[in-house]
Structure formats: C-alpha cells, structure tokens
Amino acid sequence: METVFERPTKREQKMASESVIKFTSAISRRKSDSVNVRIQESEELFAIPRKALEFLSLILSLMAEGKAISLIPSASELSTQQAADLLNVSRPHIVKLLEQGVIPFKKAGSHRRILLEDLMKYAGQLKETREQSFKFLAEQAQDLNLGYE
Numbered sequence: 722m723e724t725v726f727e728r729p730t731k732r733e734q735k736m737a738s739e740s741v742i743k744f745t746s747a748i749s750r751r752k753s754d755s756v757n758v759r760i761q762e763s764e765e766l767f768a769i770p771r772k773a774l775e776f777l778s779l780i781l782s783l784m785a786e787g788k789a790i791s792l793i794p795s796a797s798e799l800s801t802q803q804a805a806d807l808l809n810v811s812r813p814h815i816v817k818l819l820e821q822g823v824i825p826f827k828k829a830g831s832h833r834r835i836l837l838e839d840l841m842k843y844a845g846q847l848k849e850t851r852e853q854s855f856k857f858l859a860e861q862a863q864d865l866n867l868g869y870e
Contacts, residue, residue, distance in 0.1 A: 726790040737784035745778045798827075798834040808844060818843070 729737065748756060748771065755768040783790055791807075793799075801819070805812040819826045819833055824843045826835045 726792070728789040729784045729787060734785060734787050737781045741778065741781040741785050744781060748774045748778060793837055795837055797837045799837055799840060801833050801835070804835045804840050807840060 751771065754771050756771055756774055757766060758769050759766045780790060799807070801812050801815045804824075805815045808815070815824075815835075816833070818824050819835070824835060825839045826833045828834070
C-alpha cells in the first residue's frame with residue numbers, strides 16, 4: 722500500500738521548483754471543488770478534485786526542497802519498522818511504547834500492527850509536549866535573566 726518516491730534528482734528538483742509557484746497560484750484562483758485539466762500533448766480534458774491538486778502542490782514543494790516522499794493511505798496498518806522509520810526512532814523503542822500501552826496496536830500472528838491514525842495521534846501529542854517544554858524553558862530563561870533576548 723505504501724508508495725515511496727525516491728529523493729528527486731537535481732533536474733527534477735529544479736523542474737519542481739520552477740513549477741510549484743505557478744501551479745499553486747493557478748489552483749488557488751479556482752473556487753470550485755474540481756478543476757478541469759488538459760493534457761497538452763493529447764488534448765485530453767478531465768476534472769480532478771481540488772484537494773488532489775492541492776496535494777500535488779505539496780508534493781511539488783517537497784520535491785523542490787529535494788525531499789523524498791512516502792504516500793501511505795490513512796487507514797493503513799504499519800509494521801513496527803515502518804512506524805519507527807516514520808517517527809525516526811528505533812524499532813525497539815516503538816515496541817517498548819506499544820507494550821507500555823502508549824500507542825494502541827493489534828497482533829497479526831506474532832507481528833504487531835499499528836494504525837497510521839494512532840501513530841500520527843501519538844506524534845502530535847509528542848510534538849505538543851515538546852512545544853510546551855520548550856515554552857517553559859524559554860520562559861524560565863527569561864525569568865532568570867540568562868541573557869537570551
């Protein structure tokens with residue numbers, strides 16, 4: 722189910738960079754839920770949902786930055802290794818979180834499966850906790866007059 726697009730080449734990066742601004746501008750001027758697209762070479766005309774084009778705009782932006790892209794359907798179940806790769810942590814760390822009940826999972830035979838939605842919820846909570854901790858530390862540094870302006 723997962724589709725992985727390798728890191729774009731320099732040529733692809735340049736092409737994405739040149740097209741992303743024009744593309745984003747063109748779709749932002751449209752107000753309807755769908756956009757008619759014409760393939761120049763074949764003159765084929767068809768409608769595409771606006772959300773799909775907005776997603777394509779995001780893909781172009783990421784390509785312009787030289788980033789690789791993974792596309793995973795939201796109802797997907799991930800292995801512990803896929804979850805670890807997504808959060809940029811080790812697989813044993815993910816297993817520990819699962820066994821502690823921090824992230825819900827189910828077993829398929831001897832394999833643990835994690836819903837992408839549950840993993841993203843955990844990632845959001847982790848991000849929020851980090852932001853609160855950073856804010857606390859910044860306020861504390863100000864209160865103690867540690868020289869940060």
